[in-house]
Amino acid sequence: MPVPERRGLVSRSLLREDAYRAIRDAIVDGTFAPGERLNDTDLVAWLGVSRTPVRDALGRLEQAGLVHTKPGRHTIVSPLDVRAVHHAQSVVAAMHELAVREAVPHLAAAELDAMRAANARFAAALRAGDVAGALDADDAFHGVPVTASANQAVHxxxxxxxxxxxxxxxLRFSSLxxxxxxxxxxxxxDLCAAGDAEAAATASRENWQTLTPLLTTPGPDGGESPSLAGP
Known part of the structure; x- marks a missing residue:
């Protein structure tokens, strides 16, 4: 498993949560590609931690569907499975719909300004072809109502x-x-500012459903392929 050149990425007091996020982000940004083997020894050297937080992180990542482990053999980065992504999309869209619905009555001018500022950064990142920046700004935008909803279950x-x-x-943010x-x-x-919780919630759900066209790829027989990338 090739790992990034930088080693000792974080301090040796790294918490399990930090290990989880570091490996997760490397999978999400493509540093660890679908089908790639993840070796405990390499991950320990990369992060500068013991095996315990690494193994804990891999267990959580398997529950999230980002890695697949064969006991006693190896752990690999999960392929992009269409069914799994469809299911995750349905859940995420529903959670953001709920968050916006619950947040609207509590959104003050500062929160609305924060959403507008995040969207401006999002637009600028897209124009510059900065996919990582676009993802960060998108997170910041949607994070405002999630925080304002104060719903820990949603989080x-x-x-x-x-x-x-x-x-x-x-893939979406790297395209027009x-x-x-x-x-x-x-x-x-605009809907949040108008106090229209239902319409704003619906608009949020629809925004998350725009990933759907990327989840259908033609298979060899002309049908829908079960995954976006093989192992």
Whole structure:
């Protein structure tokens, strides 16, 4: 398994959560490609930690569907499976719909301004072809109503399933199709500012459903392929 050249990425006091996020982000951004083997020894050297937080992180990543482990053999980065991504998309869209619905009555001018500022950064990143910047800005935009909803259950579910979608979102935000999200974000903010919780919630769900065209790829027989990338 080739690992990034930088070693000792984090301090040796690394928490399990930090190990999980570091490996997760490397999978999401393509550093660790679908089908690639993940060796405990290499991950320990890369992160500068013991095996315990690494193994714990891999267990959580398997639950999230980002890795697949064959006991006693090896762990690989999961292929982009269409069915799994469809399921994650349905859950994530529903959670953001709920978050916006619950957040609207509590959104003040500062939160609305934060959403507009995040969308401006999102648009600028798309124009510059900065996919990582676009993902960060998109996270910031949607994170405002999630935080304002104060619904810990929503936050927990999104933490598990959003990473599954991030690999697909990288494809969307690297294409012109991703620019449609800028206008969709503007509509969400406008509806939130108007206090229309139901319409804003619906608009948020529809925004997350725009990934659907990327989840259908023609198979060898002309039908739908079960995965976006093989092992």
């Amino acid at each position: 927990t579910v999104l933490e598990q399933f959003t990473p599954v979608l991030r690999r697909v979102e990288r 199709a991703g620019r449609a999200s800028v206008a969709q974000h503007e509509r969400i903010v």
